[in-house]
């Protein structure tokens with residue numbers, strides 16, 4: 001009599017994914033995207049949005065399909081229309097221009113960016129020279145600088161410090177963009193402190209909780225995995241910083257991808273554990289796409305690495321409660 005051998009379990013590859021938590025959408029991005037969706041629902045298309053509402057291709061394309069029209073400048077918005085200002089914030093001059101064009105505005109600036117704007121206004125009123133650490137040309141930096149252009153000087157890294165001039169070395173404060181690398185910013189602050197020993201620090205962190213938490217998590221991934229993948233768009237400051245932070249923390253390789261199809265199979269050579277996370281503007285559906293792509297290649301064992309808990313939420317802009325059309 002012959003017996004049928006029992007089915008053998010599939011050979012274990014040992015390949016796995018370490019998934020960061022927290023990752024992805026922060027409270028400010030969630031608020032900004034819901035603001036545009038709610039405006040479309042409430043007032044109907046078109047709803048104009050000045051600049052990308054958040055720096056993510058997928059989010060922008062989805063909103064375009066629903067009737068959002070993205071413009072670079074307020075001047076492109078037809079008079080009398082509704083325009084949403086993005087999460088990165090705008091200078092007061094943009095509000096003035098919108099009022100001149102009789103636009104109904106909805107301000108989706110993240111409250112944590114607004115906090116930095118208020119600090120800039122307060123210290124400018126006290127006649128401080130404000131050294132704003134940030135990346136030249138980034139929308140957030142342009143918006144914050146516009147609050148007090150005569151008092152703010154941009155500092156784009158430690159190399160800028162030697163050339164700075166201030167009016168009174170005892171009345172100088174540093175502020176920063178919300179989405180910078182924490183470690184690089186501290187290197188710039190240390191250089192500033194050496195140059196200006198009386199330098200005042202902001203009353204609380206300008207780099208926001210979401211940026212800090214995602215960087216802490218990606219450092220852990222860098223130590224435990226052979227490849228770190230960050231889901232996010234190239235123009236997303238906090239996503240780009242996460243890749244840099246991973247590399248600085250010793251990740252053998254780290255890449256930024258918008259979508260799963262951008263991953264190169266060659267990156268997986270000799271990789272047993274992949275670290276996966278996403279920037280503050282990337283929705284989790286894109287992470288799910290990457291998880292599926294990895295599972296198809298044997299990386300189907302997924303473990304979550306939790307480094308912080310997040311519970312912050314922001315109320316939608318009050319303008320949505322008004323009849324704008």
Ligand code: SF4
Nearest residue numbers: 026028029110178208
């Ligand atoms: Fe606000 Fe930070 Fe999110 Fe930017 S990354 S929208 S500052 S919470």
